[in-house]
Amino acid sequence: MGIGYDCFETxxxxxxxxxxxxxxxxxxxxxxxxxxxESHVIQTRELRKRYRPDIMAVDGLSMxxxxxxxxxxxxPNGSGKTTTLRMLLGLVRPTSGDCEMLGEAxxxxxxxxxxxxxxxxxxFYPYLSGRDxxxxxxxxxxxxxxxxxxxxxxxxxxxxxDYRFKSYSLGMKQRLGMAAALLKDPELLxxxxxxxxxxxxxxxxxxxxIRNLGHGxxxxxLSSHLMGELEQICDRIGVVKDGRIIRxxxxxxxxxxxxxxxxxxxxxxxxxxxxxxxxxxKIDAGDGGILMIEADPxxxxxxxxVLVEAGIQVSELCVVKLSLESVFLSLTEEAEPLG
Amino acid sequence: MDSLMAELLLLRKRVGNWVLLGFWLFMAVLFxxxxxxxxxxxxLNFHGRGVGVVLLIALLPQNLVANITNSFPFFGGTMVLIxxxxxxxxxxxxxxxxxxxxxxxxxxxxxxxxxxxxAIALVPFVLLVFLLAFLASVSISWREGQPIELxxxxxLLRALAAGWFLLAVWAAFGVxxxxxxxxTALAIGLGIIYGxxxxxxxxxxGRQIDLLKQISTVLLRTNGYSLISSLGVTLPSEAGPGGxxxxxxxxxxxxxxxxxxxxxxxxVSAAVIRRRDVSGAS
Numbered sequence: 001m002g003i004g005y006d007c008f009e010t011x012x013x014x015x016x017x018x019x020x021x022x023x024x025x026x027x028x029x030x031x032x033x034x035x036x037x038e039s040h041v042i043q044t045r046e047l048r049k050r051y052r053p054d055i056m057a058v059d060g061l062s063m064x065x066x067x068x069x070x071x072x073x074x075x076p077n078g079s080g081k082t083t084t085l086r087m088l089l090g091l092v093r094p095t096s097g098d099c100e101m102l103g104e105a106x107x108x109x110x111x112x113x114x115x116x117x118x119x120x121x122x123x124f125y126p127y128l129s130g131r132d133x134x135x136x137x138x139x140x141x142x143x144x145x146x147x148x149x150x151x152x153x154x155x156x157x158x159x160x161x162d163y164r165f166k167s168y169s170l171g172m173k174q175r176l177g178m179a180a181a182l183l184k185d186p187e188l189l190x191x192x193x194x195x196x197x198x199x200x201x202x203x204x205x206x207x208x209x210i211r212n213l214g215h216g217x218x219x220x221x222l223s224s225h226l227m228g229e230l231e232q233i234c235d236r237i238g239v240v241k242d243g244r245i246i247r248x249x250x251x252x253x254x255x256x257x258x259x260x261x262x263x264x265x266x267x268x269x270x271x272x273x274x275x276x277x278x279x280x281x282k283i284d285a286g287d288g289g290i291l292m293i294e295a296d297p298x299x300x301x302x303x304x305x306v307l308v309e310a311g312i313q314v315s316e317l318c319v320v321k322l323s324l325e326s327v328f329l330s331l332t333e334e335a336e337p338l339g
Numbered sequence: 340m341d342s343l344m345a346e347l348l349l350l351r352k353r354v355g356n357w358v359l360l361g362f363w364l365f366m367a368v369l370f371x372x373x374x375x376x377x378x379x380x381x382x383l384n385f386h387g388r389g390v391g392v393v394l395l396i397a398l399l400p401q402n403l404v405a406n407i408t409n410s411f412p413f414f415g416g417t418m419v420l421i422x423x424x425x426x427x428x429x430x431x432x433x434x435x436x437x438x439x440x441x442x443x444x445x446x447x448x449x450x451x452x453x454x455x456x457x458a459i460a461l462v463p464f465v466l467l468v469f470l471l472a473f474l475a476s477v478s479i480s481w482r483e484g485q486p487i488e489l490x491x492x493x494x495l496l497r498a499l500a501a502g503w504f505l506l507a508v509w510a511a512f513g514v515x516x517x518x519x520x521x522x523t524a525l526a527i528g529l530g531i532i533y534g535x536x537x538x539x540x541x542x543x544x545g546r547q548i549d550l551l552k553q554i555s556t557v558l559l560r561t562n563g564y565s566l567i568s569s570l571g572v573t574l575p576s577e578a579g580p581g582g583x584x585x586x587x588x589x590x591x592x593x594x595x596x597x598x599x600x601x602x603x604x605x606x607v608s609a610a611v612i613r614r615r616d617v618s619g620a621s
């Protein structure tokens with residue numbers, strides 16, 4: 001649905017709200033009024049979910065996922081990732097805030113028909129075979145059974161398709177979950193920890209699969225703890241902490257806060273001088289007089305000159321390439337375990 | 340229609356449902372025909388004293404309706420309560436509401452497809468038990484050298500409809516409990532305790548306490564027995580299995596109360612399904 005907001009559309013939407021008092025619809029309407037662009041397939045604004053008075057799972061989360069990109073959603077355990085994904089799918093109702101999926105209300109049949117999702121550990125009927133499980137979902141999605149064999153082949157599960165789900169290994173369950181997500185040939189894929197339980201070879205296969213799926217017009221929203229995985233697959237990444245996005249951008253943008261590694265003597269004077277410089281952020285002092293400085297790498301020469309002119313001996317100055325994991329850990333500070 | 344086909348597939352492929360169907364058929368024939376016939380043929384001093392003849396007549400095909408419908412409000416209801424609780428509660432246990440609700444069909448569409456599928460699945464529960472009962476009664480007639488007379492068709496149709504209706508109410512009760520408890524175990528436990536214990540206690544105390552007597556008139560078993568009683572069925576004695584000693588209401592009142600219960604169970608379940616957040620497996 002485009003952003004064209006003509007009178008006919010307004011009247012239709014108003015009729016909808018008169019008939020259906022659903023938060024999702026109201027949320028959708030507010031976003032329509034804000035005239036966000038169609039190039040974003042997911043848009044949330046100040047999304048909140050409070051489970052109990054003392055539990056705010058998502059606290060003012062705003063994000064935009066562009067059409068055709070692979071968006072990484074990363075955060076420590078309990079940071080609100082899964083609750084956010086569930087709100088995007090209409091499984092959980094937001095307490096407040098706005099949300100729009102593919103131009104539709106979250107959880108609406110119009111949106112769900114174009115979204116494939118794999119949420120956490122895949123849930124299927126244990127007494128049915130993999131193929132029958134896909135048949136059930138295909139029926140609910142009004143998708144032809146003809147789609148089942150291709151998606152089973154795509155996730156390399158054809159040989160075990162007629163075995164009962166309860167006999168599957170965790171890796172096979174995960175692949176069946178991916179097959180189910182692909183059943184509708186969706187425009188948007190939402191994957192929550194898709195490599196859970198996979199062995200290294202399975203993880204590599206899944207990574208390749210996701211990378212291939214992310215090509216072209218299809219958009220992928222990928223939640224994962226595995227930084228290396230996200231680093232290899234994602235176009236953009238949003239870092240979530242305490243229910244809100246604390247940093248969002250491409251890998252290069254996230255690394256733009258890359259650090260300068262400086263070895264200088266005397267250290268205390270170097271730190272005092274650096275703190276006075278504009279554009280220099282956090283300074284961490286390490287062993288052996290090494291300083292890690294948060295600053296634009298292009299300012300290395302300027303920093304060097306200022307220190308040398310002040311009589312400080314600079315024996316090493318280089319740009320440190322941060323891994324996504326380092327960025328993540330520095331952003332979330334407490335360095336919570338990622339498992 | 341697509342969601343209905345999906346739900347029918349789920350019910351058809353679940354072995355537990357076939358076990359319930361088999362167990363229900365076995366219990367119905369055992370308690371309605373085999374045990375009474377065994378009692379008739381055993382040395383229980385029935386022969387030649389009138390009581391035995393009455394017992395035998397109840398087992399003949401012309402009394403098919405009266406004999407078999409007694410089992411519906413008792414263990415028939417409990418069997419399908421389990422089926423309803425399993426059909427809905429397992430979705431919570433396995434976390435399958437997440438993939439199902441993220442397909443194109445909306446929550447209510449899926450829920451009503453499940454209800455409709457259960458209603459369809461109850462048809463063999465009714466037809467097969469009548470068929471088996473008929474075969475048992477014909478066998479007894481043949482063995483005892485009695486003429487085979489079929490019950491009036493209209494009576495048979497009314498009994499089939501009433502039987503299906505009673506089972507539908509109990510199955511909806513199972514679904515209702517499963518939705519409220521988000522699982523199978525508590526729903527089945529509570530349902531069985533309610534059906535087999537609580538209703539019996541309330542009916543018993545109803546003879547001494549007027550308030551309980553009034554309350555018993557809106558209970559499932561009371562109205563179930565009242566409904567089949569309106570078909571000309573003699574209710575089982577208090578002492579036997581499924582014995583009933585509570586209040587009776589008119590057939591019309593029973594049908595209305597049961598219909599009201601059915602609507603309440605379905606409406607409340609649907610409202611909860613529609614409103615409540617869906618989390619992972621419980």
